[in-house]
Amino acid sequence: MGLAYNTIESPHYKVVCIYQNFDRSRLNVQIYSSDTKRWKILDDTLDLSNNHVPFLTRGVYMNGGMYWSPINNPIDSWYCFKLDIEKFKKLELPSSMKKACSTSVRYFGESCGYLHLAEMDRLKGCLYVYEMMHDCSDWVVKYEVEIVKLMVEFHKSVWCNWCIGRLEILDIVRGEEQEEENTFMVLKCCREIIGVNLLDKSFNKLFDIVTRDTYGRTMESHRYVAI
Structure with a gap:
């Protein structure tokens, strides 16, 4: 329904x-x-x-x-x-998702009239964000993030496949047409929520999760909340 x-x-x-x-x-x-x-x-x-x-x-x-x-x-x-x-x-899925066993879909959602898919390539340590064309005929890679390199810089420590497996994409939010530089992604890594600008690749910690580790559980995100 x-x-x-x-x-x-x-x-x-x-x-x-x-x-x-x-x-x-x-x-x-x-x-x-x-x-x-x-x-x-x-x-x-x-x-x-x-x-x-x-x-x-x-x-x-x-x-x-x-x-x-x-x-x-x-x-x-x-x-x-x-x-x-x-x-x-x-x-149709992007061609790489049909044949690459080292990749996995990590996100599906819409923002500002654009449909997005995100996949993780563990071998390359890269996260690819696809955008569906408006006629639904194909996908294009809109953003690419060297996620392992970014996380190593953020945590100042070595990252591994175990860490990538615990990474969740909570949301991808597009900026308006005149403000695309504000497009960002929200990640959950262990007990931290991190914001990543998808254009300049800058990042910052939004807040810490103080409850028990939620590994193995899927988190739901909501852009709009009552205040």
Whole structure:
């Protein structure tokens, strides 16, 4: 179940319900519109005959579409749902993610109308942030961070694969068009939260985590909080 809502475009919202049919061979879609106050059953469905049921988790709404994280999904089973045409659309991962066993997806999210994927190459000690093209046809490497070099400089100590394994990307926030130099990434490393500018590669510690070590647990981040 997903809620698609952009108050800049319209005062109305839509609720998207995606579910398996009785024999689990297809994904069906129903859409509720606050404008018509009715549910609509779509004719377009997603065939599951390849036995790959996509994990529809960590969804984001962007440019008239619902996108879900490719993490834990098979390479050939990553889709988005385009609300403007009310159809599923198959998506492709960056080519390096399809074949490089030394890499792993560490982040999926949206900021300022851009969809981002981040992968870690442990062999090179680099973190790559991809940006999806607006027509969803391909990905481009938007930012590259020599994460091991940066962390060694930050901690003034040697970093290893064990340390990389404990690194989490909590968020990637793009600056506005005229302020792209303010684009930054928020990392969790052990008990520290670190901010990294993705253009000039400067960094600073935002705060320490004073609770028990959360290794093995996935942290959720929220950009907007009530104050």
